[in-house]
Amino acid sequence: MLVHSKGGRWAAWGLFGLLFLPLFALPLLVVVAASFATHWSGAFPSGPTTGNYAAAVRGESLQALTTSLVTAVTASLLALTIGTWAALAAAGLKKRGKRCLDALFMLPVAVSSVVVGLAVLVAFSRPPVLLNGTGSIVVLAHTILVTAFAYQSVSAAIVRLDPAYEQAAASLGARPAHVLWRVRLPLLLPSLTAAAGLCFALSMGELSATMMLYPPDWMPLPVRVFTATDRGSLFGGSAVAVVLMATTLLVLLAVSRVRTRASYR
Amino acid sequence: MSGIRFDSVSVAYNGTTVLDSLDLTVEPGEVMALLGPSGSGKTTALRAVAGFVRPLSGRVLIGGRDVTALPPHKRGIGMVVQQYALFPHMRVEENVAFGLRAQKAPRAEIPARVAEALEMTGMGAYAKRYPRELSGGQQQRVAIARALAIRPGVLLLDEPLSALDAQLRSGMLTELARLHRELPEVSILYVTHDQVEALTLADRIAVMDRARLQDCGTPQQLYRAPRTEFTASFVGNANLLPVTVADGGAVFAGRPLALDPGRAAPGSTATLCVRPHLLGLGEGPNALRGTIAEVQWRGSTHRLYVDVDGHRVKADLPELRETPALGDEVTLHFEPRDAVLLSAGVSHA
Numbered sequence: 001m002l003v004h005s006k007g008g009r010w011a012a013w014g015l016f017g018l019l020f021l022p023l024f025a026l027p028l029l030v031v032v033a034a035s036f037a038t039h040w041s042g043a044f045p046s047g048p049t050t051g052n053y054a055a056a057v058r059g060e061s062l063q064a065l066t067t068s069l070v071t072a073v074t075a076s077l078l079a080l081t082i083g084t085w086a087a088l089a090a091a092g093l094k095k096r097g098k099r100c101l102d103a104l105f106m107l108p109v110a111v112s113s114v115v116v117g118l119a120v121l122v123a124f125s126r127p128p129v130l131l132n133g134t135g136s137i138v139v140l141a142h143t144i145l146v147t148a149f150a151y152q153s154v155s156a157a158i159v160r161l162d163p164a165y166e167q168a169a170a171s172l173g174a175r176p177a178h179v180l181w182r183v184r185l186p187l188l189l190p191s192l193t194a195a196a197g198l199c200f201a202l203s204m205g206e207l208s209a210t211m212m213l214y215p216p217d218w219m220p221l222p223v224r225v226f227t228a229t230d231r232g233s234l235f236g237g238s239a240v241a242v243v244l245m246a247t248t249l250l251v252l253l254a255v256s257r258v259r260t261r262a263s264y265r
Numbered sequence: 266m267s268g269i270r271f272d273s274v275s276v277a278y279n280g281t282t283v284l285d286s287l288d289l290t291v292e293p294g295e296v297m298a299l300l301g302p303s304g305s306g307k308t309t310a311l312r313a314v315a316g317f318v319r320p321l322s323g324r325v326l327i328g329g330r331d332v333t334a335l336p337p338h339k340r341g342i343g344m345v346v347q348q349y350a351l352f353p354h355m356r357v358e359e360n361v362a363f364g365l366r367a368q369k370a371p372r373a374e375i376p377a378r379v380a381e382a383l384e385m386t387g388m389g390a391y392a393k394r395y396p397r398e399l400s401g402g403q404q405q406r407v408a409i410a411r412a413l414a415i416r417p418g419v420l421l422l423d424e425p426l427s428a429l430d431a432q433l434r435s436g437m438l439t440e441l442a443r444l445h446r447e448l449p450e451v452s453i454l455y456v457t458h459d460q461v462e463a464l465t466l467a468d469r470i471a472v473m474d475r476a477r478l479q480d481c482g483t484p485q486q487l488y489r490a491p492r493t494e495f496t497a498s499f500v501g502n503a504n505l506l507p508v509t510v511a512d513g514g515a516v517f518a519g520r521p522l523a524l525d526p527g528r529a530a531p532g533s534t535a536t537l538c539v540r541p542h543l544l545g546l547g548e549g550p551n552a553l554r555g556t557i558a559e560v561q562w563r564g565s566t567h568r569l570y571v572d573v574d575g576h577r578v579k580a581d582l583p584e585l586r587e588t589p590a591l592g593d594e595v596t597l598h599f600e601p602r603d604a605v606l607l608s609a610g611v612s613h614a
Contacts, residue, residue, distance in 0.1 A: 162348075164350035165352060167317055167337070167344075167346075168344065168350040168352075168411075169352075169363065170336070171315055171412075171421075172364030172368075172411065172412070172415055173341070173367045174338055174363070174364070175367070176338075182363070183352060186352075
């Protein structure tokens with residue numbers, strides 16, 4: 001920040017703390033505090049316990065965690081593949097075609113996830129493609145929702161990529177496929193991993209479309225948090241929520257390590 | 266051995282003509298410089314050979330083969346651009362091997378050919394480095410090694426030295442000249458806006474301006490006997506003065522000048538072209554009197570700007586012991602054989 005005086009810097013930090021703590025940090029801290037409690041009647045939680053966690057990492061909760069991980073990994077990989085492919089194709093189009101494709105891929109985000117959930121439910125509830133009642137319908141909805149983000153971030157990265165690289169490669173006799181695999185995709189790798197991390201995090205936290213679609217044997221973690229708190233099990237739900245948060249953060253951390261290794265300049 | 270031929274090649278972007286029916290032949294093994302200011306169409310011409318722009322009309326031939334409709338990777342060219350475009354995720358040796366791998370050269374041959382290309386450019390010791398670990402000059406050498414490794418018949422160089430500082434540039438010019446002596450069969454198309462690079466390196470120079478070829482000839486021809494005012498001023502920065510042709514000479518601002526009028530008809534108007542370094546200070550043949558408008562010291566020379574009858578004349582003189590002051594009256598002169606007369610008819614500028 002462009003603040004040079006000492007007093008000004010303190011004021012800036014103060015303002016940042018005032019905005020950041022209540023908006024971002026406090027709600028998360030409250031959830032963490034609740035996850036270790038059995039009662040919360042006064043200003044602070046009471047009856048410290050780790051029992052909520054014991055329940056959160058076994059049985060149905062553990063299964064929900066696995067379900068969420070499988071869903072998020074599959075959906076992000078699919079979204080990354082489709083989004084990258086579409087972004088590469090869009091880069092080769094003329095202005096109007098590219099604008100159409102941009103709008104098409106923004107659609108799922110624009111219409112809200114409930115509408116996407118409903119659409120998927122209606123479309124795949126009868127033959128020829130009957131997915132209702134299977135885990136695939138949840139994966140499908142997540143893929144549709146997060147592809148928009150994959151497409152957007154890869155598109156932005158392609159625009160920034162200097163065409164001199166692919167031209168140099170082509171002048172050296174490389175076919176377009178060789179240029180794609182050996183030059184363009186490696187140069188896009190940092191953006192691809194960033195997009196993968198974003199898709200994964202979004203899918204891990206997706207609730208509204210999932211609520212409309214999930215079958216009993218494919219319940220992702222956010223639904224588990226919701227049903228637990230809905231039944232009044234606030235502290236158990238908090239522990240599951242903390243597990244969700246921690247898992248997502250761990251995976252993002254791992255992805256960001258890959259990214260640092262993949263950035264060349 | 267393959268040369269390049271432009272056969273009335275025109276290129277337009279969004280309705281604007283950026284290259285206007287270019288006819289030019291680069292002989293096998295020849296170094297041809299495309300020289301011109303920015304926006305003159307020289308880079309477009311090079312990109313038409315590489316296949317990155319498609320001509321609106323006309324044909325491009327490499328080694329006698331029409332390549333106008335071929336994609337870049339099938340043209341068999343080597344190319345080096347101003348910003349090098351080395352692949353940042355590959356080591357130097359992988360960069361140089363890229364073209365060989367892409368063209369499926371026998372696997373066993375690749376290491377030797379990479380080493381050969383790196384030796385040729387003096388970069389053998391840097392094979393394991395990444396481009397970001399090299400200086401600009403070193404990156405340029407790697408870019409040249411990468412282009413040469415595929416043994417192209419035609420080498421395209423697009424302002425290859427303009428990102429380097431002056432000292433490095435003159436070193437690389439010597440290197441490029443040596444490379445061409447070692448690879449006499451490679452035809453080189455060299456795009457530059459720098460007349461020194463063109464004069465030093467090229468067998469012939471094609472002067473371009475406003476999307477058109479203005480002049481083409483050996484460096485000596487263009488320098489000593491330019492055919493257009495544009496060539497005269499762009500190559501060697503000549504003084505151009507309006508004159509009237511007379512018997513056995515010309516008349517400038519009422520003063521007779523002795524020079525060879527060539528085939529210019531007496532009475533016609535023409536442009537007198539004389540190089541700044543061929544002017545002498547003091548009395549002599551073809552004297553031009555005027556007042557000093559500016560003096561620049563350039564180390565080994567002085568550049569004088571002298572106003573002669575409303576025309577500013579540049580003169581480059583070996584360093585003067587006594588520098589004239591602004592407003593001083595001075596006399597410049599030139600030998601009759603050092604002047605060229607451009608008749609108005611052939612002038613494009």
